[in-house]
Amino acid sequence: MSAFAPLRALAAALALGLALPACATPAAPETSPELRFVTCPVYRNTDAGRKSGCWLADSPEDGLRYDVTRSPTKPDWNRAVLVEGRVSAGQADTCGGIVLEPVRVSVLAQACPRAMLPAQGYPGVRFQLPARNIRPIHEPRELPARPYAERTFGVWFDHGRDFIVYQLSDYFTHMASLYALDIDASRVEITGWSVTTPETVSGHVLVEDAMLARRRADAVANWLRMMGVPAERIVVKVAHDGSTSTLEGSDGLLSPSRRRVEVRVIP
Structure with missing residues (x-):
């Protein structure tokens, strides 16, 4: 059976408007090993305003659903993704998945069916300007002190x-x-x-x-x-x-x- 067969079934169910069972989203473990898996992404269309939607990813390894919204690279509905991250400590479940932060998502070549979930009461993640945001070069900044270091x-x-x-x-x-x-x-x-x-x-x-x-x-x-x-x-x-x-x-x-x-x- 294809590794993406469960996701294809999910997409078919969504297209038919069928009720879906909730995926397991237990509390974060005490220790957070680095997770790495390939799957098809799922988008949750939350209703908390512009850019509040969530990206979710179901791990074939442990059967759990993870929230990968905080990745700098966002998934592509049509492609499989490589997910790499750690479970965040203390992050609220606003999307319907265990929050991974830090997290990286790489879009792969393998095709996937599109899968979208309704809000189902999840508010999503409101957009905030990231700390790693390039500022205009003309803005004043503190210059390095001498002697300069490598x-x-x-x-x-x-x-x-x-x-x-x-x-x-x-x-x-x-x-x-x-x-x-x-x-x-x-x-x-x-x-x-x-x-x-x-x-x-x-x-x-x-x-x-x-x-x-x-x-x-x-x-x-x-x-x-x-x-x-x-x-x-x-x-x-x-x-x-x-x-x-x-x-x-x-x-x-x-x-x-x-x-x-x-x-x-x-x-």
């Missing part, structure tokens, strides 16, 4: 993508650019990683192209050049299947941290 910034990517993720990767790419400009860096080393060793998650084999590491590094390097960092001071490197990272922005999620670019700014 710093390394992490830039994070979805599985299989070289797209700079909005309000996550773009924020840290921007911060690396500003730091390099503020200290007039003598050298900026940009190293891209991709995960080229196949991994099996929920019965699906996940692997990245070796060239993806270079494309990720080039995307970040192009951003720095456009910001005004001199091209002759930028060095681009690649690596594959490297170690995990705990740089700022990884949010303690080890598996997603392998899909990254590191920007080493040298005074």
Whole structure:
């Protein structure tokens, strides 16, 4: 049986207007291991105003429904998703699922049926401007103090993508650019990683192209050049299947941290 058969049944039931049993949403466990699974996403159309809808994901591993709304990348109704995250401590259930935060969602190529749930009394999550939000470059900011220190910034990517993720990767790419400009860096080393060793998650084999590491590094390097960092001071490197990272922005999620670019700014 296909791993997505239960989701297809859900979509069919929704299309027919049938009553659906509630998916289990128990309280968060005392400890929160890193979860990783592939599934079809479900959208809950809450009625608490614009942008209050929720994205839910049912895990094939434990049969539980998780709230993945807080991921920087939102699911695509038509595609399967790779979910990576940890159960949040103390988050209220406003969507009908165990809240994952931090959480990352990567949209995969596999097709999925569309599935939408009504509000069913869940208020959803009202939009709030994230803390990782790029500010205009002309705004006053505190400049680094001398002596300047070498710093390394992490830039994070979805599985299989070289797209700079909005309000996550773009924020840290921007911060690396500003730091390099503020200290007039003598050298900026940009190293891209991709995960080229196949991994099996929920019965699906996940692997990245070796060239993806270079494309990720080039995307970040192009951003720095456009910001005004001199091209002759930028060095681009690649690596594959490297170690995990705990740089700022990884949010303690080890598996997603392998899909990254590191920007080493040298005074």
